[in-house]
Amino acid sequence: xxxxLFHFPLCPFSRKVRxxxxxxxxxxxxxxxxxxxxxxxxxxxxxxxxxxVLVDDILVDPRKLPVPKVLSNSDAICQYLNEAYYEGxxxxxxxxxxxxxxxxxxxxxxxxxxxxxxxxLYEKVFKRYLGGGGPDSGRIRRALIACERHLAYIxxxxxxxxxxxxxxxxxxxITASAHLSTMDYFGSVRWDPCPMAKEWYSxxxxxxxxxxxxxxRVSGIMPSSSYEDLDF
Amino acid sequence: xxxxLFHFPLCPFSRKVRxxxxxxxxxxxxxxxxxxxxxxxxxxxxxxxxxxVLVDDILVDPRKLPVPKVLSNSDAICQYLNEAYYEGxxxxxxxxxxxxxxxxxxxxxxxxxxxxxxxxLYEKVFKRYLGGGGPDSGRIRRALIACERHLAYIxxxxxxxxxxxxxxxxxxxITASAHLSTMDYFGSVRWDPCPMAKEWYSxxxxxxxxxxxxxxRVSGIMPSSSYEDLDF
Numbered sequence: 360x361x362x363x364l365f366h367f368p369l370c371p372f373s374r375k376v377r378x379x380x381x382x383x384x385x386x387x388x389x390x391x392x393x394x395x396x397x398x399x400x401x402x403x404x405x406x407x408x409x410x411x412v413l414v415d416d417i418l419v420d421p422r423k424l425p426v427p428k429v430l431s432n433s434d435a436i437c438q439y440l441n442e443a444y445y446e447g448x449x450x451x452x453x454x455x456x457x458x459x460x461x462x463x464x465x466x467x468x469x470x471x472x473x474x475x476x477x478x479x480l481y482e483k484v485f486k487r488y489l490g491g492g493g494p495d496s497g498r499i500r501r502a503l504i505a506c507e508r509h510l511a512y513i514x515x516x517x518x519x520x521x522x523x524x525x526x527x528x529x530x531x532x533i534t535a536s537a538h539l540s541t542m543d544y545f546g547s548v549r550w551d552p553c554p555m556a557k558e559w560y561s562x563x564x565x566x567x568x569x570x571x572x573x574x575x576r577v578s579g580i581m582p583s584s585s586y587e588d589l590d591f
Numbered sequence: 592x593x594x595x596l597f598h599f600p601l602c603p604f605s606r607k608v609r610x611x612x613x614x615x616x617x618x619x620x621x622x623x624x625x626x627x628x629x630x631x632x633x634x635x636x637x638x639x640x641x642x643x644v645l646v647d648d649i650l651v652d653p654r655k656l657p658v659p660k661v662l663s664n665s666d667a668i669c670q671y672l673n674e675a676y677y678e679g680x681x682x683x684x685x686x687x688x689x690x691x692x693x694x695x696x697x698x699x700x701x702x703x704x705x706x707x708x709x710x711x712l713y714e715k716v717f718k719r720y721l722g723g724g725g726p727d728s729g730r731i732r733r734a735l736i737a738c739e740r741h742l743a744y745i746x747x748x749x750x751x752x753x754x755x756x757x758x759x760x761x762x763x764x765i766t767a768s769a770h771l772s773t774m775d776y777f778g779s780v781r782w783d784p785c786p787m788a789k790e791w792y793s794x795x796x797x798x799x800x801x802x803x804x805x806x807x808r809v810s811g812i813m814p815s816s817s818y819e820d821l822d823f
Contacts (some may be wrong), residue, residue: 394720407702428687434666435693443686454675455660461667466644469664512638573682 365392365401368575369484369544371476372433372468373411374537375530379437381568383444389571395488399439432467437530446502449530460524463531467538476503476538483545485582503547505555510539514553523559536563540572546583550591557591563575565589597624597633597644600807603708604665604700606769607762612670613800615676617760619775628718637663645671655798666700669762681762686751695763696734701768706737708770712780716812735779742771746785755791768795770801772804778815782820782823789823 364387368374380387392401392409405412413436416425423567429508430436441449450460479502482494514534515525522529539560542548550557561570575588597620612619624633625644637644645668648657662668673681674699682692688743695761711783714726746765756763771792774780782789795801805819817823 387742407698409702430687430690430694432694432697434697435690438693439686439690442689454671455662457674458662458671461670462662463665465664465666466639470641 361416363390363414364388364389364415365390365404365414366410367391367394368577369541370410370478371472371538371541372409374540374572375433375534376436376440377571378533378537379440379449379530380566381516381571382449382566383440385440385444385464385501385579388427400514406499407431411436414437415443434464437533441530449533452525455524460529460531463524464534467531467534471509471535471538475502475509476541478546479542479547480504483562484577506542507549507552507587508549510548510550510553510556513559514556517555517559525553532559532563535555536560536569540564540569544586545580546580561589561591564591592646595622595646596620597622597636597646598642599623599626600809602642603704603712603770603773604641605787606772606804607665608643608668609767609803610673610765610769610800611672611762613680613803614681614706615672617672617676619745623637625716625720627717636661639663642699643668647671647675666696675761681760681765683759683761684757688757692763695756695767699763699766703767707734707741710734711774711777711779716809721784738774738779739781739784741779742782742785742788743749745791746788749787749791757789760781764791764795768792768801772796772801776807776814776818777812779816783808793821793823796823 362385364373364376366377366389368391370506377387377389379468392398392410392412394408397408402408404414409431411431411433412537413430413590415428418425420424427502428438438450450457452460478498482492482499482502486494509531516523520526522532523535539548550560564573576582594617596605596608598609598621600623607618607749609621622641624630626633626640633644634640636646641663643663643665645662647662649658649660650657662671667779670682673679682689684692685714710730713723714734718724719727748755752758754760754764771780774789782792796805810816
């Protein structure tokens with residue numbers, strides 16, 4: 360069966376795991392899961408009913424067949440991959456450096472998702488599937504304004520740092536770029552006023568781990584013209 | 592200056608950190624922060640504007656004074672405390688056992704907070720401070736129904752386990768009990784249909800680390816009659 364990731368193409372939490380798998384050069388079969396349908400077999404894998412879910416085949420006993428291990432929640436999956444493979448290279452440093460990686464990872468998974476990527480995804484994508492009516496333009500406008508504020512914040516941070524949480528490429532860069540890439544699909548990021556953030560994102564976009572994200576397409580929603588452009 | 596925690600009494604994320612500090616027997620000065628006022632000095636500590644924020648005095652150089660280190664985001668703070676003191680005892684095990692601790696921690700911090708503790712806190716407490724009108728009884732009712740579903744889920748898990756994520760008391764127990772204790776303040780948990788969950792919570796409630804939570808009071812909102820009762 361090998362390794363499988365149940366995901367949704369524009370889900371930033373799934374994208375985090377996909378980028379990390381790409382960085383670790385781990386093969387994976389991507390399975391699109393329309394989680395809003397609450398498929399019974401999927402709820403058996405993850406009672407929370409959310410993507411991503413990773414099924415990793417593990418050789419527990421060399422004389423036996425590999426055992427499929429089910430992991431859910433993007434943070435639990437990323438920490439698992441980071442610890443099980445490559446010796447934790449994406450969460451390196453002393454206790455304070457690790458705390459900074461975790462603070463910025465949570466910043467995007469919680470604050471940015473609540474104020475920006477969550478509302479935009481709901482209004483532009485999930486309402487189509489859930490039948491919640493047309494997009495709420497006021498809510499989209501507020502999310503876009505919040506996005507500018509968040510981008511200005513990381514632009515300021517990146518004035519003194521090569522990577523988001525410090526000297527090393529970490530889970531913070533992976534998480535932030537996953538959320539921003541979803542926004543970028545819709546052409547919703549104003550990069551020009553934030554040159555440091557733009558330069559940082561363009562470095563991430565060029566990495567092989569980003570390639571599969573740039574090929575994502577969702578029926579009925581075309582990406583912005585610069586979405587795949589490495590020189591945006 | 593010693594160690595300071597900026598918190599809000601009924602905030603489940605602050606409570607997580609308080610329980611952990613209690614388990615680690617680390618002295619701390621609690622500072623109530625009305626974070627909704629966006630106090631400038633507080634935003635300087637945490638640009639996200641949220642509690643909890645921990646200021647930990649660290650002796651970097653024995654010939655000099657301790658240096659205050661600022662940590663924000665409850666997960667980053669808990670992982671920091673767990674790694675910096677007591678050798679990670681609250682996140683023990685192999686990669687799969689750790690993934691289970693993280694999955695259940697995220698379950699409460701994300702799913703339970705979104706569906707239950709977040710709406711209840713907003714409707715019953717923060718609307719008073721933010722001036723959002725009276726509580727929305729429909730929203731409270733939906734949160735209470737969701738709470739029963741979550742409690743039934745952990746009741747099922749606890750049929751086979753002594754602690755939430757397995758054999759050891761972990762960050763998952765701390766996180767789940769922090770959120771449930773907030774709900775319990777309002778008398779919003781129906782324990783009786785879930786005997787395993789009730790037995791587990793009563794074990795946690797008896798621990799010395801819970802004592803300071805049970806003494807919390809918020810002006811104008813009295814706790815339920817059984818909130819402090821160890822034999823509820």
